[in-house]
Amino acid sequence: MAQSVEIVEVGPRDGFQSVKPFIPTATKISILEKLFAAGLRRVEATSFVSPQALPQLADAAEILAAALGLPALDAQVLVPTARHAARAINARAQHIAFVVSVSDSHNRSNVRRTPAESVAEYATIVAALPVGTKLRLNLATAFDCPFEGKIDEAATLALLDQLVAIAPQAEIALCDTTGRVTPDHVTSLFAKSFARFPQVPGWAFHAHDTYGLGTANTLAAWHAGVRVFDAAIAGLGGCPFAPGATGNVATEDLVWMFNGMNVETGIDIDALVDVAQQVATLPGGQIGGRVRDALAAKSRREKALA
């Protein structure tokens, strides 16, 4: 039987939130529909956060409603606190993704709480979670922090001890928030996490491509046994700590790599690249990835020769 991976499209959340000019809700929904049509079956569709803090995601409830209208789309929504989780649940969210950073400084910067305070929020969320709601834990700065540098593996595992105890059923995404992790560290931390938390049903890897290692680190995670990978269409996202640099690894680059390795993604690369071309034109977006340009250049050349 062929091997397969699940690609989680995080562009509608991680990508859009870094774009300053408001993207019309209808445009967001249209992109979501095209991603679905290209074969994506799991999306981080939006985030329930303060609309004052992140006006771009003020339409979270509308976006979630549209996502829930797409059959068999697993639409996870990011929440930073119990209050926003309740908002998401009220909006009928079926899949909650909670974010907490391992490093104190990044967690304060991101959600204005210490990691311990976020652990308490997580416990509150889990206690109130309706039966059947899926749960994911996005562990930011699991490898490296923009403020504190390389994160000791022991610190990440110690925080996971607390978080896994609260919700052993949650999938856990280890996130390379800065893009500065290298493959050896990815390999090592996943191996230790698998050994320490055999009860965790699933692990994911969230790569950034800021330093050109988005695919290399994803490959390392794949070899470590990870089968769920985050990526953003057109590499949309940028890096808030290094303006001008790219952020998320591009979905089309990961799909290209896995396709070439005969690992099934269920995604049509040509349809995906068409969406990526549209996303690449969004005003104010910082984009990345290589496959989009390479296939466009190939197509131009073929047309010129024809």
Place this chain on the structure above:
Amino acid sequence: MAQSVEIVEVGPRDGFQSVKPFIPTATKISILEKLFAAGLRRVEATSFVSPQALPQLADAAEILAAALGLPALDAQVLVPTARHAARAINARAQHIAFVVSVSDSHNRSNVRRTPAESVAEYATIVAALPVGTKLRLNLATAFDCPFEGKIDEAATLALLDQLVAIAPQAEIALCDTTGRVTPDHVTSLFAKSFARFPQVPGWAFHAHDTYGLGTANTLAAWHAGVRVFDAAIAGLGGCPFAPGATGNVATEDLVWMFNGMNVETGIDIDALVDVAQQVATLPGGQIGGRVRDALAAKSRREKALA
């Protein structure tokens, strides 16, 4: 003992040859000197080819002379035929790199010969090689051909049978000419090559980043046991078969990755990025890589905060 790799800087050949406007010889020499100062100890310095076919490399003898003046720099020069190899030897080349493609169509396009004719050229070169001259074989389209698509491993190994018999002492670089190889294929072909040719003293991998897999494929080759890697400063090179797309993997991206993995390269990343910034401004150059932009953005931000 720490592990180490040797990075072969191919920008002065593979990079410069794709730049249309002539780069002044003094500029080329200055870049060579800066690469050396950053710690690079092996460079594909130029190519002895027809100056009519490649006017950019018409100054090959001058460049080689400058490279030979840098102490302990291993300066390999690329040659496509026995005639040009003789020119290189006359110019005191100490290290000859011969190029042949596995695929018929690419070899004809590149050097106007069938692979069999190139094998005969190689035999002539090897027979005439002065004692002590180092020899490298650059095997183009070892994985994939712009005209013929994926290359069967059996075809690559069969051509290597002939080439290794001619010169078992040569280092062999398997080249991903199109950037379309995926890591599983890199792993597989190197494993088969190692098993079939135990007499070959050294293997190298030449990655392109056109599809975002330059670092991932290099990582696969590293895990397969390869310890010599080609790369071009600033990712200079482009892709002649997909104008507008990037080509060679960037030297600074590979150095960044190996540094992070505690694999010694002997190269100062900051000095290297300074050269990359200069190379990135060459008129007519198609550049790539991520580390250059990421470190520049980081530096801008730190200055702004200071």
